Amino acid sequence: MTTFRSRPLPFGLPPEDRASSPYTGYTRAHWEAAADGLLHAAWRWATPGGALLDLPGPPSRSGVRSDGLEGYARTFLAAAFRVAGDGGKDPHEWLDRYARGLAAGTRAPGREDAESWPVVLDHHVQGQPMVESASVALGLRLTRPWLWDRLEPGVQDRAEQWLRGALRHLPAGNNWYLFPYTVAGFLESVGRGDAETARARERALELLEGWYRGDGWYADGDGRAFDHYNGWALHLYPVLDAHLAGDGEESARHGARLREHLESFSLMFGGDGAPLHFGRSLTYRFAAGAAVGLGAVTGHTPLAPGVSRRLVNGSLRYFLERGAAAEDGLLSLGWHGPHPATLQSYSGPASPYWASKAFVALLAPAGHPLWASVEEAAPSEGPDRVLSVRAPGFLVQSTRADGVVRLHNHGSDHVRPDEGESAAGTDPHYARLAYSTVTGPTSAANPADNHLSVVVEGVRSTRRRIRPLGAGHGDGWGWAGSWHIPVFPEGPATVPGLRVEGVTVARGRHELRVHRVLGAPDGARAELTGWAAEPGGPVRSRLYGLHGWAAAEPEDVRAPQGTAFTRWAVLPRLTADASGTVVLVALASLTADPGAGPLEPVVEAVDVRPGPDGGTVEVRVDWAEDGTGTRIVLGTGSVVVDHA
Incomplete structure (x- = not known):
């Protein structure tokens, strides 16, 4: 395993517990402290009414106001998982801040003032607010008894009207359809469902079914984009929605696919906790562990609780120790630290806070097997x-x-x-x-x-x-x-x-x-x-x-x-x-x-010869170490590989 020099953290964490976490030392308390540290850092940049978190840095292509909404919505996810997972205990009064921000942001959407949120429009017309509407809706659903149910009716009505913009405008042709799906799920959960919410959910599930390609993997749209969006979007939203609704039928259907996904995805974390550096939106970092945490929370996982704990703890620790959070405690735009080549044009100062999805693991309470079980080796720490x-x-x-x-x-x-x-x-x-x-x-x-x-x-x-x-x-x-x-x-x-x-x-x-x-x-x-x-x-x-x-x-x-x-x-x-x-x-x-050792002695012989029909070629490679051979036959649009 590679070695590195750990960078000092910008916020405090509890002492390590190597008895229950022999691989990482992390416990559930570390996750709570990390959430609080990231939230405290972000809220230093809130507008007076708390509707926008204008984090410092260059704006995304969607503009500063949309970026401020992104700061509110994505940090709200972390706060919601933090509070909901602890049964409503809120020692830092996060939900009071988000309640005030919701009231201020929905007072006059679209107005150019200090607090108003941008309206939700089609994806190609400054459409980023549609993404954030899902985080707002999910945060409200998770914290309903302690936030939504205590809002004044007028604020509830204004929030509903703003959220319904996601149901009335065109998403991008990929995981974006799960944003109105999530908004509709929240509205239905608080008794505000109708034909519009039902159609948004039906349409998303229709598309999701077409994007499922097997082995627990979805394409992110009608093409062949397979990446981390499987875990932090395409599985997360439907599985969590069914779990929160107590819908056994939908939970079983989506959960079975998550379970199969984790069969292969769980191998895609290194022994140092790092997820694969592959695909877009990598600045979301430890959100890559969201599917693992969700599987443990819902029970839809093939992994032992100690293995799930090892994976989510390892991923969080990997990034915190390598400087993902800057000296001021804010998540930077990049991978370890800032790295512009990792980014997309839609990345703004608050974009990294989709990492908040990893805190879904906090929905498992302190006595849950995820936190009560001793860490076990990750799949990549077993045999080759x-x-x-x-x-x-x-x-x-x-x-x-x-x-x-x-x-x-x-x-x-x-x-x-x-x-x-x-x-x-x-x-x-x-x-x-x-x-x-x-x-x-x-x-x-x-x-x-x-x-x-x-x-x-x-x-x-x-x-x-x-x-x-x-x-x-x-x-x-x-x-x-x-x-x-x-x-x-x-x-x-x-x-x-x-x-x-x-x-x-x-x-x-x-x-x-x-x-x-x-x-x-x-x-x-x-x-x-x-x-x-x-x-x-x-x-x-x-x-x-x-x-x-x-x-x-x-x-x-x-x-x-x-x-x-x-x-x-x-x-x-x-x-x-x-x-x-x-x-x-x-x-x-x-x-x-x-x-x-060097590569030169690894292969004993290579034989390349044309096939009998002239359109194929056969490659035979003999391995020196064990005397086995690999045969590869390339045809027109086909390949056959065997090894013995």
Whole structure:
């Protein structure tokens, strides 16, 4: 496991309890203290009436007023989980502040004054308030006996009218439909439901059903975006809604999917507590643990309580110790500390407070098994594992010696169904071949890590739309494959007939990367890069050419803008002639194990030969350590992999 220098926390935490939490020392009291510390820091920036929390920093594309509402709504989630989980006890009187803010913000929505909230509009017309309406509604639902029920009827009516904007305007075509769903669920819970609320809920569930792809994974919309939004949105809202409503039928249906999701997702936390650095909105940080906490709270989990405790505690501690909260106690825009490349254009100063969703774990009271059970090892702290997740096209690889988890991506992209093959908008947080808990993708302005590019007339291709070819795993090994059409950011977007097929086979810490480039024009070249890491750091990236590459040993290329984990990075790169059709085989590894050996002796032999029909190619790799072999047969739109 990698080592680091812990940064001092900007707020106090209770003493560690290594008896009940031998891995992290954290207890439920640490979660309460963290919530209070983050809330105290944020409320220093509240408007006089408490309706807006105008946190310092550059505004998002939605503007300062929307950002202020975001500050109110997202911190309200943390306060609501904090108070509801303690049966209404509110030693810092958080709910009084949010009640005052609700009254002030809904007095004249849309007015340009010191307190009024922006109105909720369509997603493409300054639509961010729709996102925040769900947090306001969920906070009110969680704290109903101590906040909503004590409001004056006029304030309740004004709040309802503002919230109904979410039911009357168009969400974005993804998890946003769960925001009016959540608003409607609250209104129905307080006796204010009608045909409008019923339709909002029906529409969201209709879409959610279409987005479910199996293995516990939802696509975030009609495309193939699979990422952390599964846990902190697509599972969170329907499962929590059913739990709060006491709806056994809906709870069982959505809960079964959450349980299956956690079968694979629970492996995606490193031994140091880090979630995978993959997908968008990573500044939400420890919200990645929300699905784990929710599973423990509702009982829809395959994990023992001590394992769930280990995962949520580890994730919270990981970020707090690495400076996620700045010296003033505010969550910064970034990963460890500030990191602009981690952000999206919708990120504003209060955006990181969607991390509040992790505090759903506080809905488990002090005597709950989540807090009464002793921490147990996380899945990544057990034996080395390789797990294929067919629905999203993932191959997950963990190694006990260093606690590193790697995700090989052969199915998740960030391309809408209505978008064609274009290099515009290529997202480094989806387009790369692999991601991990100890590395991040390089900047779009630097050489791309973990990428197979075709170079035509000096222009490197990118990978956008990913077509899965399949995935599978056996005892100690696994594979996933996909193909894509290379697209070019300069000149014609595509080259007629050009395509790339790729297969990753993982065993132990090793990654066999097999690619077939088809239809490349004369003079084209191929480049394969490995993991981006800090030179001389505890995490080491290696790459070795086995077949088709100009040389076995790679060259090192620089990424001066670094990653979310290091200010400056280097990555290995192999090159080859790619004219026509070529098959390329390489071995890669990412390790923090000081005892890890070189890659050269790992593979004993590689045999590449065309299939009998001329349209297929067979790759046979013999492993030196145990005498086993891996066979990969690439056909037209198909792949077969076996290992014995």
